[in-house]
Amino acid sequence: MSTVTTPTPDTGGLAPDADVTPAKGIGAKKLPIIFGVLTALLAVVLMRSSPSGDTTFQLAAGTDFVTLPDIVVPSGPTAWVMVVLCLALTAEAVRRMLAHTQQSIWIPIGFAVAWMTGFLSWAAADERIRVVSLLGGAVALAIPLVFGALGGVLGERAGVVNIAIEGQLLFGAFAAAVTASLTGSPWAGLVAAMVAGALIALILGLFAITYFVDQVIVGVVLNVLVVGLTNFLFRQVLAPNADTLNSPDRFSAMPIPILGEIPLIGPILFRQTPLVYVLYVVVALVAYSLYRTRWGLRVRAVGEHPKAADTVGIKVNRTRYRTILLAGAIAGMGGAYFSLVSVAGFNREMTGGAGFIALAAVIFGKWDPIRAALAALLFGFASNLQGVLSAIGSPVPSQFMLMLPYLVTIFAVAGLVGRSRPPAADGVPYRQQ
Structure with a gap:
C-alpha cells in the first residue's frame, strides 16, 4: 500500500523563522501591556493639563504644485x-491575546x-x-540608522554578530570628510566611507572568523579603537589643516521631477539628498538578494546551519x-551622512551612539532588512520629533524630548518585538573539520 506525503514548502534547507507562528503574531502578550501603559500615560497627561485652543496640522510645503488644506482640530x-x-x-489586543489569535499588523499601526495624533494635539x-517637515526630517535622520541596520542584518544572517557598527559609522564619517575635502567630490567621499566600513569589518572577520575570538568582545574593542583613533587624528591632523582636510562639499537636496510633486508623499520621500535615493536602492537590493538569490540562500544557510552548508560544498568562512565585508561597506555609507549631509566636516564622536540604535533596529526588525529599515525609520521619527516640539515651545520638558529616541528604542526592543530568534549559528565561529 502506498503512502501519500504532503509536500512541504521549500525553505532552502533553513528552519522557518519563529516570527511566523500563527498563534503569536506581533508581541502577542506584551503588546496589550505596552498599549495599556501608553494609553494611561496619555490620559494622565490630559487630566493634569487639558489643552485649550486648536492644533493645526499643515500637510503641504510652501513649494508644492498641489497645495493640500491645513487640518485644524480642537486640541483637547x-x-x-x-x-x-x-x-x-x-481592548482588541487583549481579546486576541486571550483567544490565542494572531495580533494583526494593523493594530500596532493604528494604535x-x-x-x-492625540499626543501632538496636546503638545x-x-x-x-508641519507634517512634511516632521516626516521628511525623520527620513533624513534615519539614513545612518538604516544603513547600519542593513549591515547588522547581513552580518548576523551570515552568523557574525556585528557590534562594530558604531565604529564603521564613525570611521566612514572620518574617511568621507577627508576624501571629499581632498577631491572636492562628495561621491568620492561616499566611496571612501564604504572602504573604511569594509576595513573595520575585515578586522572584525580576521579575529572573529579566522581566530575564533568572541565576536561581541571584538566588536566592542573595535568601537573603542575607532573612537580613540579618530579623536587622535582629528586633534593632530584635521584641526590644524581644516581648510584642506576637513571642509568637504555636502550633498544637497535633489528633488526628483514629477515624483517630488506628489502631494504630501513627494516632499517627504522625493525631495531628499542623493544619499536617501541610494538608500532606497540598497534596501531593495539587500531584501531581494537575501531571499530571492542563490547568494542569499547561502548566506542564510551559513548563519543557520554552517555544518550542513559545508556538507553541500558551501565555503562557510569565505x-x-x-558578507561582513559587504555589510561593513553598507554601514560605512551611513557614516557618510554625518560628515557629508548633516554637517560639512568631521567632528569627534559625531555618530553619538547611532550604531547601537541600529543594532536595536536589527533586533526590532527580527533580522529582516525591510523590517529593520522600518524600525530605523521609527527611531529617526522619534529623533526628529524632539526637535520639532522643542522648536514650537511644547510644554513637554526638553530633558524628556532628549530621552525620547532612546525610550522608543527600549520600548521597541523590550515590548513590541514579541517572540523572535536570531539565526541559529549567530555568534558561533565555525571550525572546519
Missing part, C-alpha cells in the same frame, strides 16, 4: 477622542497613529505642526567574510 477634544480609540485598540495646542 481631539486628544481625548484618540485616548478612547487607543483604549478600543488595547501608533492614534496615540501620536502643539495653539501651534502648527561566505561569512564576503
Whole structure:
C-alpha cells in the first residue's frame, strides 16, 4: 500500500523563522501591556493639563504644485477622542491575546497613529505642526540608522554578530570628510566611507572568523579603537589643516521631477539628498538578494546551519567574510551622512551612539532588512520629533524630548518585538573539520 506525503514548502534547507507562528503574531502578550501603559500615560497627561485652543496640522510645503488644506482640530477634544480609540485598540489586543489569535499588523499601526495624533494635539495646542517637515526630517535622520541596520542584518544572517557598527559609522564619517575635502567630490567621499566600513569589518572577520575570538568582545574593542583613533587624528591632523582636510562639499537636496510633486508623499520621500535615493536602492537590493538569490540562500544557510552548508560544498568562512565585508561597506555609507549631509566636516564622536540604535533596529526588525529599515525609520521619527516640539515651545520638558529616541528604542526592543530568534549559528565561529 502506498503512502501519500504532503509536500512541504521549500525553505532552502533553513528552519522557518519563529516570527511566523500563527498563534503569536506581533508581541502577542506584551503588546496589550505596552498599549495599556501608553494609553494611561496619555490620559494622565490630559487630566493634569487639558489643552485649550486648536492644533493645526499643515500637510503641504510652501513649494508644492498641489497645495493640500491645513487640518485644524480642537486640541483637547481631539486628544481625548484618540485616548478612547487607543483604549478600543488595547481592548482588541487583549481579546486576541486571550483567544490565542494572531495580533494583526494593523493594530500596532493604528494604535501608533492614534496615540501620536492625540499626543501632538496636546503638545502643539495653539501651534502648527508641519507634517512634511516632521516626516521628511525623520527620513533624513534615519539614513545612518538604516544603513547600519542593513549591515547588522547581513552580518548576523551570515552568523557574525556585528557590534562594530558604531565604529564603521564613525570611521566612514572620518574617511568621507577627508576624501571629499581632498577631491572636492562628495561621491568620492561616499566611496571612501564604504572602504573604511569594509576595513573595520575585515578586522572584525580576521579575529572573529579566522581566530575564533568572541565576536561581541571584538566588536566592542573595535568601537573603542575607532573612537580613540579618530579623536587622535582629528586633534593632530584635521584641526590644524581644516581648510584642506576637513571642509568637504555636502550633498544637497535633489528633488526628483514629477515624483517630488506628489502631494504630501513627494516632499517627504522625493525631495531628499542623493544619499536617501541610494538608500532606497540598497534596501531593495539587500531584501531581494537575501531571499530571492542563490547568494542569499547561502548566506542564510551559513548563519543557520554552517555544518550542513559545508556538507553541500558551501565555503562557510569565505561566505561569512564576503558578507561582513559587504555589510561593513553598507554601514560605512551611513557614516557618510554625518560628515557629508548633516554637517560639512568631521567632528569627534559625531555618530553619538547611532550604531547601537541600529543594532536595536536589527533586533526590532527580527533580522529582516525591510523590517529593520522600518524600525530605523521609527527611531529617526522619534529623533526628529524632539526637535520639532522643542522648536514650537511644547510644554513637554526638553530633558524628556532628549530621552525620547532612546525610550522608543527600549520600548521597541523590550515590548513590541514579541517572540523572535536570531539565526541559529549567530555568534558561533565555525571550525572546519
